[in-house]
Amino acid sequence: MGRAPCCDKANVKKGPWSPEEDAKLKAYIDQHGTGGNWIALPQKVGLKRCGKSCRLRWLNYLRPNIKHGGFSEEEDNIICSLYISIGSRWSIIAAQLPGRTDNDIKNYWNTRLKKKLLGRRKQSNMNNMSSMGGETKDANGQEDDSYSPGLSSSAFERLQLHMQLQSLQNPLSFYNNPALWPKLHPLHEKMIQNLQSLNEFPNTPLMDHAFPSPQPVQGQKVGFYESPTAAKVNELEKSLHGISSSDNSVAFINENNPMDSTHVPKANDIEQSNAGIQASVFQAEIDNFLNTKTVDFVPREDQMAEFDCFKEMNVSKDGVLWWSMNDFDTRSASLNSWDSTSVLHSQQIFQEYELGYNL
DNA sequence: AACGGGGGCAACCGCTCTCTC
DNA sequence: CGAGAGAGCGGTTGCCCCCGT
Numbered sequence: 001m002g003r004a005p006c007c008d009k010a011n012v013k014k015g016p017w018s019p020e021e022d023a024k025l026k027a028y029i030d031q032h033g034t035g036g037n038w039i040a041l042p043q044k045v046g047l048k049r050c051g052k053s054c055r056l057r058w059l060n061y062l063r064p065n066i067k068h069g070g071f072s073e074e075e076d077n078i079i080c081s082l083y084i085s086i087g088s089r090w091s092i093i094a095a096q097l098p099g100r101t102d103n104d105i106k107n108y109w110n111t112r113l114k115k116k117l118l119g120r121r122k123q124s125n126m127n128n129m130s131s132m133g134g135e136t137k138d139a140n141g142q143e144d145d146s147y148s149p150g151l152s153s154s155a156f157e158r159l160q161l162h163m164q165l166q167s168l169q170n171p172l173s174f175y176n177n178p179a180l181w182p183k184l185h186p187l188h189e190k191m192i193q194n195l196q197s198l199n200e201f202p203n204t205p206l207m208d209h210a211f212p213s214p215q216p217v218q219g220q221k222v223g224f225y226e227s228p229t230a231a232k233v234n235e236l237e238k239s240l241h242g243i244s245s246s247d248n249s250v251a252f253i254n255e256n257n258p259m260d261s262t263h264v265p266k267a268n269d270i271e272q273s274n275a276g277i278q279a280s281v282f283q284a285e286i287d288n289f290l291n292t293k294t295v296d297f298v299p300r301e302d303q304m305a306e307f308d309c310f311k312e313m314n315v316s317k318d319g320v321l322w323w324s325m326n327d328f329d330t331r332s333a334s335l336n337s338w339d340s341t342s343v344l345h346s347q348q349i350f351q352e353y354e355l356g357y358n359l
Numbered sequence: 360a361a362c363g364g365g366g367g368c369a370a371c372c373g374c375t376c377t378c379t380c
Numbered sequence: 381c382g383a384g385a386g387a388g389c390g391g392t393t394g395c396c397c398c399c400g401t
Contacts, residue, residue, distance in 0.1 A: 016369070016395080039386065055387080056370070068368095091389060103369075106390075111367050 013048045017057055021047055025054055026062045034058070060101045067099035071108055079105055079113060 028045040035041065039051035047054065060066070071079075075097055082093045088109075090102035097105065 014371075037386080050371095051386085052372095052388095053370075059388095060369075088390065102389075107368055110391095 011048060012042075012050045012053070014053075017061075021049070022057070022062060025058060029058060029062070056103075060103045065099050066101065068104065075100070076113060079109060080117065083109065 024045050024047055028041075032044075034055075035044070037051075038055040041051055041054050042049045045054070049057075078096055079093055082089075082096060086092060088106070090106045090109075094100050094102040094105050
């Protein structure tokens, strides 16, 4: 049997909150707390609202010490660098910015920061395009005017941004080196060779750099980021080592917000599965590469749509776990956790990126 | 002054994971 | 152990305001 039914959705109010409703909710929570049950809360407060709506209103607006607007340059940098590192994990990003909510940051990014970044890069990319001949061709060699300024050029910019960032963080990643793209089979062979050598020497420094193995700190919870190649990695890992990285993820530790840390892996599991993860991630990368149209690869807009990395630069969804390459090496995992140090590290990456693109 | 378009933001929706029964 | 509710999250929507014409 499950729990009692949720709120009566036919009888709940929607839309903007009135000051009276705000006052009621705030007064009640100030006095009684949330009681750990948002669904039951509206009834107790006397509001005709869904529990989820109350929760959202409290967290995003009524909660004490909430800051709205007026993002500082430092906050901009943190948001950018974290977005670059982990993608649109707004709750995690918000955890690094006291007083900021995920919704606020998300809105800020979508409405301003993204435009600011991409807008400033537009000119330099236009210059690049013109230096490349000014025109693009699709995979069939036909001229493609979809790169005219607008959405597609923005998508192309994001591809460049993504690739540039990947090259900063993971020199092994296949799309880090455009020169390799047409050479599908040799690279594939090379990757297989690397994979084989990885199995032979699973802890070479090179691979350690590319696929660091975060270690949990005793007494601290460790959470996971999902990988889009989740099923694939897990499957590969099972077949390679008989171990399941059940979360298909990379561990991180969030001291500031333990609520984000939902999974406590056994240190042993991580250690044992580390080599397996490395190998299978590498295998997943090969698969990814093989599944991508790469001969004379000049992505059209529809091809871009197939690339996860074009989806709003959501780099964490690329499945290669690349965000962790620098931000979360073993040392920072054990000493610094997912704290301001790693943020600063990300900021450094971001600054390098800025330099590279004349931001 | 009126109108239309665009931007910003609050709130909703839908999904996934966790928890409880 | 399975079903279903709760919690949390990211994406999307819709309203409101501002600005340009």
